[in-house]
Amino acid sequence: MTDPTSSAVLRGAVDLSSLRNRPQPPAAGSAGGAAGGAPAASVPTLIVDVTDATFGEILELSRTVPVVVDLWAEWCGPCKQLSPVLEKVVTELAGRLVLAKVDVDANPQLAQGFRAQSIPMVVALVAGQPVPLFTGAVPEAQVREVFGQLLQLAAQNGVTGTVDAGEPVAAAEESEPALPPLHAEAFDAIEAGDYARAAAAYEQALAENPGDEEARSGLGQVRLLERVQGLDLQAARAAAAAAPRDVPAQFAVADLDLAGGHVEDAFARLLQLFAELPTDERVAVRERLLELFGLVGDADPRVLQARRALANLMF
Incomplete structure (x- = not known):
């Protein structure tokens, strides 16, 4: 794995x-x-x-x-x-x-x-x-x-097996075409732990086809994995606690929280940061929130709630 x-x-x-x-x-x-x-x-x-x-x-x-x-x-x-x-x-x-x-x-x-x-x-x-x-x-x-x-x-995570769908092999192959080359390249890079190369492949796929939602989703996940790679959670939390308005420090903990499944914690941290910053310093926080919303999914109740909270803070 x-x-x-x-x-x-x-x-x-x-x-x-x-x-x-x-x-x-x-x-x-x-x-x-x-x-x-x-x-x-x-x-x-x-x-x-x-x-x-x-x-x-x-x-x-x-x-x-x-x-x-x-x-x-x-x-x-x-x-x-x-x-x-x-x-x-x-x-x-x-x-x-x-x-x-x-x-x-x-x-x-x-x-x-x-x-x-x-x-x-x-x-x-x-x-x-x-x-x-x-x-x-x-x-x-x-x-x-x-x-x-x-x-x-x-x-x-290396879970790429299949079960017998009860169809002839040829029929299954026809219904499931091979991955596009850039997607396959991104998958290979992810399995090798080379997130920068995976991101580059997804970016190229989006440049060639801006409507490629799978590439867009994959790029968001890869960027998150690249950001949290090598981060120490305890050290990141200590740095964020020592500097509540330090945007990179708060971003690091929010990324780690989201990667660990603590979605509400990640959103709450960034919403609080957004509320405390001067108006001219909020743009990066809003953009990071929108990026994380996209990772979790627009229909997720936690995203809907956080979007409402962000809108209230903005207006």
């Missing part, structure tokens, strides 16, 4: 420790086709119902292929709108993602572990680590964009 901060770029405060070591029943089926010959955990299809008792199996599978977890309930109208969209997109990805469906009413431990305060709630698992994606029913285009970002994040 690459630098562990990369797996936490979008990670939230989700505690799954109580479910990690739960004894598992015998496997109901098998999944194949994992890249590099790595064994995959047993799941019957690309879309599987998961319970409190079988969740450990899905955690193990996420070390081979990213798993999208759909937390839903029978009484939830928005869930019934979103679930078919998730199933459609996962199916089209032909084994690069698995969809795990969790009925929160029937599986209270999982609902508590994911802190599902409202549903539908969609979370991913990458190498056993939770990655919050979005809450509420969102458009299909946004689902595709978020899943594209998830696959990039998984690739950064």
